[in-house]
Amino acid sequence: MSETQSNLSNKNYGYHMVVSTTGIALDARMKEWLANLHLKPFTQAFLSTTERQQPILTDFDKLQEKLKFNPFELPTDIPITDERIKRLQDQNFKFAFQIELGLPDFPISNIPPVIELNQEGTNVTYNMICKSFHVIALEQNDKGELQWISLSQSQQYNLWVFQFKVNLDLRSASIDSHFDDLPEKTKAAIKNYGKDLFSIQQLFLDLNVAHLSQEPKIDGLDPNSMAYRYLKEIFIKCYINELASNGGIMLGFAALGQKSPRISESFVPTDLNFVVSAHKDRNGNPSNLYKAYTLNYLLMSKGSLMPYGRPFSWNWVEQEKIGQYAGVVSINKEVFRDYLNQVFSSSLPNILKTPDVSFKAYCLSVEFGYGIKPNYSPYSYQLHDYKPDQILTFNYQSNDSAKDYKFCGYIIWGNIKCEYNVNSDVFLIGNTIRLETIITVYLNIGIEGGSVKGNFCKTKVVTNYQIAVDSYGQISCDWGDGPRITDESDKIEIGFYTKLITAGQITKTVNEVKQDVKNYVNRYIQNDSSQILKLLNGGSAWVFPGSNTFSFLNAKFSDNQDLVANVIYTSTALKPEQIKTILSAVRKDPSLLYSPTPEFILSLEGK
Structure with missing residues (x-):
């Protein structure tokens, strides 16, 4: 099982695009990002009040101005008689916490995954870890004595970990999701369809929306310890719970400004959701290889309705490749088919023609003529998936006819009929877009009951456009030795009477017609293939979204014709x-x- 089984058009899925990233890749990239994160410490302070039991939030900067000092710099053993403690009392100071986001100075083996994928569905485990975490408080102990509390993560043997269960289901219709209850600005920040859509900082923002989370569990501390008590009372009870009630974003974290794209992207998302898919064993059952579980970005375009988020029945990245690729991007074959339809259909006017024939009878001879006129009417390929690997088909027919007779004591009569046919099919196989086109010119020249008929020209061209993807997600095509052209024309038989009545000129004329048509068809069909190659590689070339986050490798088509490529995380710098x-x-x-x-x-x- 692998990405070659991608089948997004299956009725159980229906997503237009999926970006799938493994748990191990997410964790590695998330920790790398946190290690290089340099943000201003986030501080919240609370004051006691006689009017209400619940402490009230205050502006820490203004509080510090009134105090004339930073309370977080007070030593842990400061005497209660110190003048600075008196100032804190005068301001009704209750407690405060200060957090700096980033990777803490603990052994990497002691730092849990920031995001854990350990079950299928829309729930993930988010372990919020901080570079630094400092809690201070001024309160009376059980004896009624005033005491100063100063607790810091750096003073502990174990890392403080706040474990949230986060529901990443962003569908408005979901009864298990509170996404629709969030403020509009928060929802817009979460569903950021810009160039940072797949970035780690965007995912970090999605995880930090408190309203999507249950009350966290604190790991790394004895539940009976003072630090545990204060973290629960201050950070969770007074901050997280209050934040969740109004749909804020934890720790004041905000999405970075959108970067300009490296190159234009072909897929424009209009809706986003997530689902976790388990790694499957050989029997198709979820395994306990959690690092190979994948977080899947589900995307729709053109305002289409987001289907229910279902885990996938295949593995996006096999076990032996989880250290090689971060994941896979897959484009629904119907989306890529629409793109190819536009490219291939734009070249149809080059080969769509209308025959123009004439016939004139005289007493001693006949004359006939043929020609082919352009057809500028718009045409396009039709969707087709009845044959293996086929996604598009096109059929065209145009005909013209003429007849005449002459009475010269006897009747000389005849006619001519011409049919112009184009049949074209598009297949997606492996890493190849295969275009098979047949152009047929059928002529039937009848004189005095005898006739010369058949496919004067039947030319088949097969072009294999091999696809590749550059690191920025742009698909390119190469046709190797070019289109392969074969002549399937009929051998035209000319009867004795027809030769006789035309004084043998019919043989020469038929050969000329056949060769002229062959030359014309070959010329146009080669130009058509060349133009398609230019379109596939030019300004209209397909470009995967996400080039600000990923580098792309190994573009190919799945067994179900989805366009897939492997991705690795890379720095935009x-x-x-x-x-x-x-x-x-x-x-x-x-x-x-x-x-x-x-x-x-x-x-x-x-x-």
Whole structure:
């Protein structure tokens, strides 16, 4: 089972596009991103009040101005008689916390996955870890004595981990989701269809919407400890729960501004949802290989309704490749078919013609003529999936006829009929777009009961456009040695009487007609293939979305004709030559993706 089984057009799915990323890749990239995150510490302070039991939030910066000092800098053993404690009392200070987002200074083996994929569906486990976490409080103990509390994550042996169960179901119709209850600005931030859609910071924002979360569990602390009590009372009870009631975003985190795209993208999403899909064993049952579970971005376009989020019956990334690729991007064959339809249909005017024939009878001879006129009417391929691997078909027929007779004591008569046919089919096989086109010119020239008829020209052209994808997601095509053209024309038989009445000129004329038509058809059909190649590689070339987040490899078609490609996370700060270096090195040694050697890192830095 692998991405070659992708079948998004199946009635159980119906998504226009899926981006699937493995748990191990998400965790590696998330931690790398957090390690390089430099944000201002987020601080919240609360004051006590006689009017209500619940502490009230206050502006920390203004509080600090009144105090003339930063209360987080007070030592843990400060005497209660200190003047600064008196100032805190005068301001009715109750407690405060200060958090700096990022990767904490703990052994990496002690840091849990930021996001855990351990069950199918829309629920994920989000382990909120912080670079620093500091809680301070001023209150009376059980004896009624005033005491100063200062607790910091850095003082502990274990990391403080706040574990949330997050429901990533963003469908408005879902009864299990509270997404529709969120403020419009928050919903817009979560469903960001811009260039950062697949970025780690966007996913981090989605995870940090408190209204989508249950009350967190605190790991790393004894439930009976003072630190646990204060974290629960201050951070969870007074901050998280209050935040959840109005649909805010935890820790003040906001999405970064949208970056300009590297190149225009062919797919424009209009709706987004998530689903977790389990890694399947050989029997098709969910395994416990959680690092191979995938978080799947489900996307729709053109305002289409988002189907129910179903886990997939195949593995997007096989176990032996989870250290090589971060995941897969897949385009529904119907979406890519529409794109190909536009490309191939735009070249049809080059080969769609209307025959123009004439016939004139005289007492001692006959004359006939043929010609082919352009047809500028708009045509397009039809959707077709009745044959294996076929996605498009096109059939065209145009005909013309003429007849005449002459009475010269006896009757000389005859006629001519011409049919012009185009049959074209598009197949998607492996990494190839296969275009098979047959152009047929049928002529029937009748004189005095005798006739010369058949396919004067039947030319078949088969062009295999092999696809590839560059690191920025742009599909390119190459046709190798070019289109393969075969002549399937009939051998035209000319009867004795027809030769006699036309004084033998019919033989010469028929051969001329046949050769002229063949030359014409071959010329146009080759130009048609050449134009299609230019369109596939030019400004209208297909481009995957997500180039600000991923680099792309191995474009191909699934067994069900979905367009799929492998992806790896990459930094937008990297230069194109650096990305090429990464991709080349990873192909040779996949382990570099998650355990880069010092030499590899130095090579990227140009040292």
